[in-house]
Amino acid sequence: MSETVVVVVPDADILASTVAARLVIRIIDAQAVHGTASVVLTGGRVAAKVLRTVRELPAAAAIDWSRVDLWWGDERFLPSGDPDRNETQAREALLDALPLDPARVHAMPASDGPDGDDATAAAARYTAELTAAGDGRVARFDVLMLGVGEDGHVASLFPGHPVLKEEGAAVATFDSPKPPPTRVTLSLATIRGADEVWLVAAGADKAGPIASALAGGDLPAARAQGVRKTLWLLDQAAAANR
């Protein structure tokens, strides 16, 4: 039975440091059990702050970074190295400083990648990569982090969008209300297959959708639940309306 826990901390900086500390421990614990750890990264300001903080944590020295698989929850379908790509942000904030195994860094394809500007083919390629890593099923995720949009979107799953009904492991989406319109995202089913889903949000502009998602309903944020655990990690402003 999946457990839902809501943790509220005073502000965005404290939120980033507590999420970073949790993430480091979660990776250490996953490696103790499986030998490897599998983490799904997200974009946004809080996520960048979390990754910068991981870099400074002494406990991160206990992680064998060469045995960490990194995936992404979604990606803006832009050329490689574009500053608006979540991958670029994560590399700058943390990944470039780590002794990762490049074969375990599963960035979503860019619009100048092997499929060119064909986002559907890029999503199919990512689905194949997820399936290859999981021996025919979608790869196992120890923890999947998500930011929450002001409209209650997670990854690139926007409220009411037809992409919510798609069933591939990773899917292309073309008319996102927030730019850029073309993106690749994990499907809701893939997100719901993660062992733990962490929804991380700070700021008063998130208070409405978070209150609504915590009350149930069908916002994408409400439907993003982990198999074992769903952890809401919020600052006081984001938690204010619940």
Ligand SMILES: O=C(O)[C@H](O)[C@@H](O)[C@H](O)[C@H](O)COP(=O)(O)O
């Ligand atoms: O274009 C996007 O899809 C967004 O960047 C996004 O999904 C982001 O993760 C959330 O909106 C939370 O972002 P913040 O942490 O910056 O509030």
